[in-house]
Amino acid sequence: NKIPEKLVQVLDYIENNLSGDLSLEKLINTFFMDKFHLCRQFKKYTGYSLHKYIILKRVFKAKSLLREGVNVTSACFMSGFNDYSHFVRIFKKITGMSPLKYAKLYLNKVDINEANEYYSMFIKSYPETFGLPDLIIADILWSPQNPCEGDDVIFSAVIKNIGTGSTPAGVILGVGFCIGFPTYSWSDNHVLPLAPGESITLPANGGCNGANTWSATAGVHILTAFVDDVCRIKEVTRENNKLTKTFIVEKK
Incomplete structure (x- = not known):
């Protein structure tokens, strides 16, 4: 069933205000809804109680x-938790580990289970x-893999489609690579569809300096990749x- 427009507005508001006040009173006053009607509608269309949904979204953000x-x-x-000890308890209850352990395990990594859970929740x-x-x-x-100062480095990204539809044939599946800002290099020559569940590795094939490589400088660097940039x-x-x-990057 199509979700009522008013409920879509509530969902969007929650998504954009996770660090703010998302109390039931705040929501019913913002959207002029009866609290019992809001709670029934929310459960009916999302499968979650309003309280549980907000908690899960805040844990996803954390x-x-x-x-x-x-x-x-x-x-x-x-992420909207006002009490640290409460946050740690909730986080551990939902994820099975403490926030500190999670941070050590997934720093600068993708949590595939979390991505799939987020997708499932979003679809609902x-x-x-x-x-x-x-x-x-x-x-x-x-x-x-272990660049030294002066090396020409090529960046690549492993892209996965966790959705339920393929990317369209003939449309570029692009990736931008940034060290700082703006985009330094990119991949923009893959036009085949990527089916649900499939992955592909896309190397940079172009860049802002006319090359697909980055000339390595010594030091610690932060690299960000954006798919469909x-x-x-x-x-x-x-x-x-x-x-x-x-x-x-080590010095020579």
């Missing part, structure tokens, strides 16, 4: 922040997205389209 290197305390408050909330692709970056690679493909959500990794 996990994303932890993977990006945000410390546990900051991730707690940035927005059923009209069923049949669309959903692209994530499962990993970022570079060659040579120029928005050519309609997909479930673009919130999971990037991955960041840190690597070290």
Whole structure:
């Protein structure tokens, strides 16, 4: 069944205000809804109680922040939890591990289980997205694997489609690679469809300096890859389209 427009507005509001006040009172006053009607409608169309949905979304956000290197305390408050000990208990109950352990395990990595859970939750909330692709970056690679100062480095991204539809044939499945800002190199020559569940590794084939390589400089570098970086493909959500990794270039 199509989700009522008012409920879609509530879902969008929750998505964009996870760090703010999402109490039942706040929501019914914002959207002029009866609290019992809102709770019944929410459960009917999403499969989750309003409270559980908000908790899960906040844990998803905390996990994303932890993977990006945000410390546990900051991730707690940035994801909308106002009590640190409560956050740790809830996080461990849902994920089976403490926030600190999760951060150590998944720093600069993709949590495939989390990506699939997020997709399943998104489909329940927005059923009209069923049949669309959903692209994530499962990993970022570079060659040579242990670059030294002055090496010409080629970046590659492992792309996975966790959606229920293929990417369209003839449309570029692109990736942008950034060290700092703006995009330094990119891949833009793959036009074959990527079916649900399939993965593909796409190496850079072009760059802002006319080459597909990065001339390595000594030090610690943060590399971010964005799949479908120029928005050519309609997909479930673009919130999971990037991955960041840190690597070290040694002096010669």
